[in-house]
Amino acid sequence: MKALRVESVSDDLSGTRLVEIPQPARGADDVLVQVKAASLNYPDLLMTRGKYQFKPDVPFTSGLELAGEVIEAPAESGFAVGDRVMGGNKTGAFAEIASIPARGLSHIPDGIDYAPAAALGAAYSTAFTGLIELCDLQPGQWVLVHGASGGVGLAAIDLAKSMGARVIATTGVEAKRAQIQSLYKPDAVILAEGRFREQVQEITGGALCDIVFDPVGGDVFDESTRCVAFAGKLVVVGFTSGRIADVATNIPLIKGFSIVGLRAGEYARRFPERGAAINAAIADLSNNGRIKPAIDRVLPLSAWREGFEAMANRELVGKVVFEPGK
Ligand SMILES: NC(=O)c1ccc[n+]([C@@H]2O[C@H](COP(=O)([O-])OP(=O)(O)OC[C@H]3O[C@@H](n4cnc5c(N)ncnc54)[C@H](OP(=O)(O)O)[C@@H]3O)[C@@H](O)[C@H]2O)c1
Known part of the structure; x- marks a missing residue:
């Protein structure tokens, strides 16, 4: 499968490449997701530079946020094959298939496409946790x-x-x-x-x-x-x-x-009930049409460099969404 790999950290993306790697094996508590859309967040850029607080060992697959379709799930996970899910982990989203812990996923509210679903999670949970929760x-x-x-x-x-x-x-x-x-x-x-x-x-x-x-x-x-x-x-x-x-x-x-x-992701990990309540509140607001993520551009994953450079050069107004299947 195609995956965006950070092979070495560098300030100019020179250590990051789109490569063919084997499909990941599903982790014990994970759900295997066919990635339909994955959005770029500033920590993804910082991780290519080795400048984010979380520093994964290289090589790693970039991308902390995705939306997609479940292709394999443990029975007790609450997800079934074919479910539309959104969420992610700290890495792994910029690939055709991702193995994501079930606790990092939620169902995509009805009526929301994959691209906006991929753009909704991290940004809105960060804003919600900061403004409303804290x-x-x-x-x-x-x-x-x-x-x-x-x-x-x-x-x-x-x-x-x-x-x-x-x-x-x-x-x-x-x-x-x-x-x-x-x-x-x-x-x-x-x-x-x-x-x-x-x-x-x-x-x-x-x-x-x-x-x-x-x-x-x-x-x-x-x-x-x-x-x-x-x-x-x-x-x-x-x-x-x-x-x-x-x-x-x-x-x-x-x-x-x-x-x-504010550490929105860590807050949800330490207080899972609050994290779930925040996700539910965001889904409600979205379902009721009261919030809608702004997307600057949707790109095939092959155009990953355009997205990362636009973020680094401060050219964006809204999110970049990659589509690994295109
Ligand atoms: N605390 C948390 O829990 C949490 C969670 C997620 C993200 N974050 C952090 O939130 C920040 C924003 O993330 P994001 O995904 O929204 O990134 P983003 O889409 O790239 O937005 C960052 C914005 O910061 C401004 N900016 C960029 N470079 C700048 C510079 N050199 N000097 C001054 N302003 C600059 C730009 O706004 P203008 O061009 O409009 O000025 C830019 O649009 C990042 O630092 C990220 O690590 C924190």
Whole structure:
């Protein structure tokens, strides 16, 4: 079968290749899935560079998220041959067939195609865990979402708007502002450059933001400490800027806000009942048409490099979905 293998880690994808390998044997508690669609997440890119917190031994098959059809399943797994499933593991999704632990899969809600199903899971569970599970987002609250053109950023905007919150989205790329605005109609889209607190203050009528959701880090995080309201929450989601910010602990004390560390996947693994409840809530919102993932492009897996490079070069507004069977 075809699989995208990371044979050695490198900053320029030179150690990553689409190759023919034997179909994986099904692991003891695993389900074997014919992959119909698999979406690219930032950790996939970081893993090709050896820069993600999880560092699998090389060679490994890339891809943490998929949607597909069950071709083999243990009786006690809750899945049967022919079931449409979504989910994944930390690796293995960018291949024609994947062996995935049953606990990492759920049924695709009726009426959702494979490509949006592959784009729904990781981004929306990250956004849901950060905004709703850990920060108890309420209607009417102000949410500042950074990295707004990314998979996770757009999911956070979509979810927050669907919950009746007010959203200020930020991007570092002027040309993306109109696209972000047209997708989910946030209350404002601003440039996350330099000092943006004054804009946040003006837009919120002086209130500042109850929740700041930050996948970017670095300078954007530093400025965010000036944008969060008293008793608000600043959620550390990731570091796409490449810099992990330092914060003096007197700042959250004096301003009375909390810094919340988010690890959505680990949260669901440690608290499986909460993970299942989060997945069910996302499926419900999706079934009711209240959320819908934004897909920038769907590519055959043979065009994997285009997708990875577009993410690395910050060209995307929404998710990249690969179709291994095409
Ligand atoms: N904590 C968790 O549980 C969890 C789970 C999943 C993902 N994550 C993290 O969330 C982050 C986003 O993941 P994703 O899959 O949404 O990635 P993505 O689709 O590539 O989006 C990342 C966004 O970050 C911004 N960005 C990229 N490079 C940047 C740079 N050099 N400087 C400033 N901003 C930059 C871009 O937004 P603009 O161009 O609009 O500025 C980009 O669209 C990653 O750090 C990932 O590791 C965390």
